[in-house]
Amino acid sequence: MDQFKRMAIFAEVVATGSLTAAARQLGMTPSAVSQHLRQLEQSLGLALLHRSTRRLTLTEAGERYHAGCAAMVAAARSAEQSLARLRDEPEGELRLAAPIGFGGLLANALAPLRDHPRLSLRLLLDDAVIDLIAARVDIALRVGALADSTLVARKLGSMKRQLCAAPSYLAERGWPAKAQDLLSHDWLGGRPGAAGGELLELQGPGGEQETVRMEGRVQATQVTALHALCVAGWGISIVVSDDDRRALADGRLLPVLPGWHLPDLPVYAITPRRGEQPAKVRHALDLLAAWFNKPRPADTRISVA
Structure with missing residues (x-):
């Protein structure tokens, strides 16, 4: 890991043109940058830079090595940017499992997700309970009492029955x-x-x-x-x-028996993991919670199975 860090420091020195500028960009001291470069050259057994009081120039070995170092840094930045988009903007495939009777509910509740062109939606509608891990499900909607598990449950609302x-x-x-x-x-x-x-x-x-x-x-x-x-x-x-x-x-x-009431059944959103969720999951959970909490006429029943 130290070698990768030194490669990144070397790429930054070449990009900025000086030890001082690279140190400022990296939040380090010039002496620390210089030490990392010396350690990198020692490990490679080759000099990468010609140092003078006015400028730094690449040796032949440095020119060859810099291309790989710069590509490594670019790939790392690209990976970070991709994850940042996943964290901040709904994109990728959202896999959502629910009973068959939820089809119309999901179409209405998740309608705002149409505004995110990099997001696709895969609905796994089945009245049987789906294994979230095996099916790579992001969110599953379930009704009624939940069995104990390591899955994370968020109550969305309740279902009235007649x-x-x-x-x-x-x-x-x-x-x-x-x-x-x-x-x-x-x-x-x-x-x-x-x-x-x-x-x-x-x-x-x-x-x-x-x-x-x-x-x-x-x-x-x-x-x-x-x-x-x-x-x-x-x-x-x-x-x-x-x-x-x-x-x-x-x-x-x-x-039938209109004066008699069955108890409402709770509706839960289940996710397979704790901690921070990607934006696609956070947005979908918020939309589902908002739909279930939307005021409705007294005789309107939430339609789920």
Whole structure:
């Protein structure tokens, strides 16, 4: 490492034309610069500079050696500048993992990133949990309780949930009037983490608490499939996606037990490393946090899965 330092000092002496100017540029004393040059020449067994009281000139060996030293310094500066851009300006590839139902949310929340032409975005949408390290993921969005891990979690907001069913299903099977009535209905389940049935903890209009474990008649691991099944009248499900919200708005789905509330689910941004993050990650996290904290009408539900 000392040899690299001496090579850099030698390149600076040649660039500035004097020991004094190089020392000033490097924040060193002229005697320290001179000592490093002597040590460099001793290690090489060749003189690199002709010294006189008025000027310094390169020897033949110095001319040959300087080209490599100058290239080394230029490469180091270029590497520093590249890292500075990565630190200060979003660029490179941002790899973001999220459940399938997050597609529309991400398109809206991250829209300002379009203004950074050196940044590309790769979305890994999957309802299964992705290994962040293996997939080189910068940010993963996850919903609900988190398992203990070395990953870094930042809470972005919460997801409101609502039971729903198709009008055709409710016309055939009837409307549940209380939480326990759900046990006699067909449940659409199979979301990640719902093995062995889904435990619904409901709060009634008077503050009463009911817990119901629902076993799925039909199970699917993707929210798009659950949505299609619900609209087709297969059973009762939970509003979790943009498709569900649109279906509720146009009447293809109806709210079930509207006076009863499921607890909100927290939404987290997970990053694989602690410490300073590149600008692309910092900007994306800030945009996601701002989107989740944006005021919305009381009946608007954050659409995630």
